[in-house]
Structures are given as structure tokens and as C-alpha cells.
Amino acid sequence: MLRVxxxxxxxxxxxxxxxxxxxxxxxxxxxAHGDHLAWGCDAYLVAEPGRAVAQERLGQYASRVEGIAxxxxxxxxxxxxxxxPAGHILGSAQVRLxxxxxxxxxxxxxxxxxxxxxAPWEPVRCDLFVTESTFGLPIYRWPDEARVVRDINAWWARxxxxxxxxxxFGYALxxxxxxxxxxxxxxxPILLHGAVVRMTELYREAGIALPPTAHATxxxxxxxxxxxxxxVVAPPSAxxxxxxxRFGTTSSAFASGxxxxxxxxxxxxxxxxxxxxxxxxxxxxxxxxxxxxxxxxWVTHGFxxxxxRWLGERGVDARAIPTRWEGERDDAAVMEESARQDxxxxxxxxxxxxxVIDEAARDDAAVIEERDT
Numbered sequence: 001m002l003r004v005x006x007x008x009x010x011x012x013x014x015x016x017x018x019x020x021x022x023x024x025x026x027x028x029x030x031x032a033h034g035d036h037l038a039w040g041c042d043a044y045l046v047a048e049p050g051r052a053v054a055q056e057r058l059g060q061y062a063s064r065v066e067g068i069a070x071x072x073x074x075x076x077x078x079x080x081x082x083x084x085p086a087g088h089i090l091g092s093a094q095v096r097l098x099x100x101x102x103x104x105x106x107x108x109x110x111x112x113x114x115x116x117x118x119a120p121w122e123p124v125r126c127d128l129f130v131t132e133s134t135f136g137l138p139i140y141r142w143p144d145e146a147r148v149v150r151d152i153n154a155w156w157a158r159x160x161x162x163x164x165x166x167x168x169f170g171y172a173l174x175x176x177x178x179x180x181x182x183x184x185x186x187x188x189p190i191l192l193h194g195a196v197v198r199m200t201e202l203y204r205e206a207g208i209a210l211p212p213t214a215h216a217t218x219x220x221x222x223x224x225x226x227x228x229x230x231x232v233v234a235p236p237s238a239x240x241x242x243x244x245x246r247f248g249t250t251s252s253a254f255a256s257g258x259x260x261x262x263x264x265x266x267x268x269x270x271x272x273x274x275x276x277x278x279x280x281x282x283x284x285x286x287x288x289x290x291x292x293x294x295x296x297x298w299v300t301h302g303f304x305x306x307x308x309r310w311l312g313e314r315g316v317d318a319r320a321i322p323t324r325w326e327g328e329r330d331d332a333a334v335m336e337e338s339a340r341q342d343x344x345x346x347x348x349x350x351x352x353x354x355x356v357i358d359e360a361a362r363d364d365a366a367v368i369e370e371r372d373t
Contacts (some may be wrong), residue, residue, distance in 0.1 A: 001076075001097055001104045002130070004321050009106065009130070011097060014079035016045075017088060018106045021324040028081060030108025031092035032057045035324070039153050042263050045074065047083040049119065050091015053173065070119065070181060087109035087121030088278050089174030090203055096124050105292060106130040109301075111277070112284045113145060117177045117208050123291035128298065130321070131289055134279040135257050136303035142257070142281045146273050149182035152255070155272055160229035162187045167252040169270070172196050172235040174278050177203045179233055179255055180210050189226060191216035193234035220246065240269070257281070286310070294356045325365075 002009045008020040016026040021042035030036050032046070032054040033183045039058060044065045046054045053069030058065060068074055070093070073082045083093035088109040095106040105126040112121045152168070159166045172195040180200065183190050190213045194198060197215055205212060216232045229245055236254065238244055243254075252270040257277030259265055265273030280288055285307065289297055297318040299307045304320035311318035 001099055001102060001128075002106070005165065008324070011099075013099050013304075014076040014081070014097070016076055016079075018097075019108060021049055026076070028083075028095050030086065030095060030106065031055065031089055033089070033109070033171075036108060045081070045083075047085075047091045048090075049206060050093070052205065052234075053089075053091055053199065056198060056202060057173075064116075070369040078267070080226065084124050085119035085122050087112060087115060087118060090117060090118045090177070090206060090208065092174075094122075094124055096126070102127045104128045104130070106295075107132055107333065109134070109279055110288070111280050112288055113142070115178060115278075116181050117174075117203060117210075121288070123288065125293045127294060129292045129294035130298040131285065132279065133285065133304050133307045134298050134302035135277065135281055136285055136299070136307040138255065140257060140260060140281045141283060142260070142277060143275055148276050152179070152182065152253070152274055153184045153187060156183070156184060156231045156254060157187050160231075163228050163249045164251070165227050165248065165250045166231040167250050168231055168233050169236045169239055169252065170233065170276075171253040171278075173199045175255060175276070176200065176233050176235070177208065177210065177236050178276070180213060181208070183231060183233075185211040187231070188218070188272040189214060189230040190353040191219055191227065191230050191232045193217075193232065193238055195235050195238075199339060216247075217243070246296070254279060274342065289316075 002011055007017060007022045007024055009018040016028055017024045018028050018038040019030055020027050020038045022038055025042045027041040029043045032050055037054060039061060041066060046065060046067050048067035048069050051065055055062035055065050070082060070085055072085055073080050080098040082096045084096060086092040086094050086108050088111055092108060094108060097104045103126040105124045107130060109132050110121050114120060142251055145250055153363050156166045168179060170179050176196045178198055179192060191215055200213060221228050253272035253274060254268050254270045255274040255276045257275060257279060258275030260275040295317060297311055297316055298321045299318060300321045300323045308318045308320050
């Protein structure tokens with residue numbers, strides 16, 4: 001039902017792509033992170049809870065986005081398509097495809113742990129399951145989230161008592177809002193980097209309950225004393241920038257699943273690392289695959305080898321499929337890389353077109369010359 005092309009997963013029967021890597025005529029999209037949402041497609045189909053976020057990310061292409069409710073079936077050229085909660089971020093979805101008596105499901109990114117900022121993951125029974133494996137190694141086992149949230153608030157409270165501003169780095173869409181939801185406003189002001197502000201507004205408009213926040217730069221410029229003891233939620237791309245240094249005495253932390261690995265915090269150069277991920281860990285990944293009942297599994301987007309081996313040893317027909325991306329990354333960096341790669345493709349296509357035109361012109365000139373002689 002699906003095959004891997006140079007533009008990503010393609011459903012030939014339905015003539016559409018799922019999470020394409022480059023612009024295509026029709027895209028069914030799992031969620032609005034930059035490594036799943038390609039700019040420039042002619043039409044997008046997303047889960048309705050994530051429609052506004054996808055439109056915000058796509059800017060000039062916003063009018064091309066259509067949202068459907070979770071579980072609603074849309075038939076595209078004979079293929080029955082429905083979207084089901086993935087538990088990753090607001091509006092994240094698994095794509096269920098039914099055609100020719102088979103059901104295939106593309107997970108996108110997902111997690112099975114509860115999250116107050118998005119609909120919980122639901123297992124979808126299928127014949128073939130396409131799963132991410134961002135943290136597909138046995139070493140990745142997430143600590144209790146409630147404990148992590150308590151640790152974040154305790155770290156912030158200690159900094160606030162010393163008059164130090166806390167810089168908490170997390171991806172601007174999804175992770176930032178999940179962090180905000182767990183922060184205790186009784187400790188001090190919760191301030192947001194500009195890249196986080198708009199996404200947080202969209203979460204509130206979707207009915208997600210979040211504590212009060214303010215724009216960090218506006219607060220700093222109007223009342224410099226207001227940022228002392230505050231916590232500032234910002235994307236990782238803001239780390240070690242002039243913007244970050246303007247907050248005076250700070251203590252920085254990074255929230256990511258990568259913080260579970262010894263040395264990751266040191267390499268990032270932050271004072272604290274909090275292991276909080278919006279992806280499944282190893283035990284949850286395996287239990288999620290089992291819950292689908294799939295006899296065939298395609299593994300992508302991360303540590304594919306370990307997952308394929310583990311499944312194969314237990315009789316599951318598993319194989320790795322390629323991806324353009326490497327796994328959980330700062331979305332701003334993903335978008336920047338995507339723009340660079342797309343520009344390179346455009347340049348290559350232009351050079352190819354020029355070569356074809358030149359060759360055609362030479363052929364035409366030869367024909368004219370032969371005819372004239």
C-alpha cells in the first residue's frame with residue numbers, strides 16, 4: 001500500500017504521500033513539526049486539533065490545510081484514510097490506511113505516556129505498522145514524569161531564591177507547552193521566548209489549560225527586575241545567543257530524552273538536564289508495537305537496527321526504511337536544514353533544466369543546419 005520514494009512514503013492507490021519530505025500534490029500529515037510537514041504541497045490533510053498549528057507553521061500555504069476529526073474516514077481514490085491520536089503534540093496523529101483488504105498504520109512521532117497538552121495515544125490494529133524509533137535502544141527508559149516536573153520546579157525555586165533567572169530550553173512546539181503546563185506559577189513569572197509565544201497561544205485557543213505567561217523580551221525591556229528569579233522557556237536554538245546573555249545571571253537547563261545519557265548535559269553546556277521526551281522509550285515502543293497486532297513492521301526515524309533485530313528474533317517481519325531526518329531535533333534547525341536542502345534541489349533542478357534546454361537547442365541547430373545544407 002505504501003512505498004518509499006525520493007519524496008517519502010507514497011500511497012500509489014490513493015495518489016498521496018504521508019509526511020512527505022518535499023512538496024507533493026497531496027500530503028496526509030501526522031503533525032506540524034518541521035521534519036513531518038513539508039512546505040509547498042498543494043493540499044494537506046491533518047487532524048483537526050492540529051490544523052491551526054499546521055496553518056501557522058505553513059504561513060502562505062495555510063489555506064491549503066484541511067482538518068478532519070480523529071476517527072473520521074476520508075476516502076481518497078478508493079483508499080480509506082483516518083487519523084487517530086498519537087499523543088506526541090497537539091493534533092498529532094497516526095495515519096490509518098485501508099485498501100484491498102489490508103490495514104496499514106503510519107505512527108508519525110508518538111508517546112504512550114499521559115500528557116495534559118494533547119489527546120492520548122490510541123492503539124490502532126493493523127497488518128503493517130510504520131513506527132518511529134527515535135529512542136529505540138534499551139538504555140532509554142523514562143523516569144516518572146511527575147518526579148521530573150518536581151525536579152524542574154525545585155531547580156527553578158532554588159534559582160529564584162538566589163535572584164537567578166532560569167533558562168529552560170525545550171522545542172518550541174509541543175515540548176515547551178508541556179513544560180509550561182507543569183510549571184508552578186507561585187514560584188515566579190513564567191516568561192516565553194518569541195518562538196514559543198504564538199504556539200502557546202494556539203494551545204490555549206484549543207482549550208489546553210496553561211498557567212499565565214508573558215513575552216520574555218517585552219518583560220525584560222520594560223522591567224529588568226521582573227526577569228530576576230523568573231523562568232524563561234525558550235527553544236534550544238536560543239542557547240548561547242546574545243538574546244540569552246541579556247538576562248544577566250542565569251542558570252540553564254535542557255529538557256529532552258537525550259538528557260538520560262551520561263555526558264549529554266555536559267556536551268550541551270547546561271547546568272541541568274531533565275529527561276523528558278515526547279517520544280516512546282524502549283519499553284513503550286515495544287508494547288505499542290505489540291498492541292497494534294501487526295505481523296509486519298517498518299522501522300524508521302532513529303535507532304532502527306536494534307528495533308528490527310529485537311522484532312526479528314521474535315518472529316515479526318521487520319525492516320528499516322530510510323528517512324530524510326535523524327530523530328528528535330530542534331525544530332528551528334530542522335526547518336533551516338530543510339530550506340537549505342530544498343534550495344539545493346531547486347538549484348540542481350535548474351541546472352538540469354538549463355542543460356536540457358542547451359542540448360535541445362544544439363539538436364535544433366544541428367537539424368536546421370542539416371536541413372539548410
